[in-house]
Amino acid sequence: xxxxxxxxxxxxxxxxxxxxxxxxxxxxxxxxxxxxxxxxxxxxxxxxxxxxxxxxxxxxxxxxxxxxxxxxxxxxxxxxxxxxxxxxxxxxxxxxxxxxxxxxxxxxxxxxxxxxxx
Numbered sequence: 001x002x003x004x005x006x007x008x009x010x011x012x013x014x015x016x017x018x019x020x021x022x023x024x025x026x027x028x029x030x031x032x033x034x035x036x037x038x039x040x041x042x043x044x045x046x047x048x049x050x051x052x053x054x055x056x057x058x059x060x061x062x063x064x065x066x067x068x069x070x071x072x073x074x075x076x077x078x079x080x081x082x083x084x085x086x087x088x089x090x091x092x093x094x095x096x097x098x099x100x101x102x103x104x105x106x107x108x109x110x111x112x113x114x115x116x117x118x
Contacts, residue, residue, distance in 0.1 A: 008037055056094045059083060061103065061117065070107055070114035 005013075011030040018026035046054070063079045064071070073091050077083045083091055095115055098104040107114045 008034060011037075053094055053097060056083070056086075056091075057098055057103070060091070060094060060098065064104065064115065064117045067116070070105075070116035072112055072114060076115065 011034050015027050015030045018024075018030070059080055059082055060076065063076050063083065066079060067075070073088055073095065076095075077086070077088065077091055095104055095106070099106055102118055104115050105118045107116070
């Protein structure tokens with residue numbers, strides 16, 4: 001599947017074409033629309049779930065500091081009461097977010113996934 005173009009991509013393409021053809025009015029319009037997109041992006045707030053995940057990330061970091069070796073999700077959950085109240089899938093999902101943020105590294109030993117601080 002090809003990458004979809006965003007509104008910003010379309011406006012930048014129009015700016016390139018309008019610049020070639022000397023249409024400053026179109027360039028000004030597109031720049032104004034891009035400014036509106038930027039303003040929307042900076043006003044975007046985190047959802048309640050995202051805020052809760054940020055708190056869980058902090059807890060997971062503190063738990064991972066206690067391990068000398070990489071640990072499984074179950075071992076991580078067993079170290080903290082807040083994490084043990086959650087499902088294995090929820091903790092795994094938060095760990096996946098932390099891997100994307102390069103806070104945690106994942107290694108695989110046979111069929112076990114092990115996690116450690118980056």
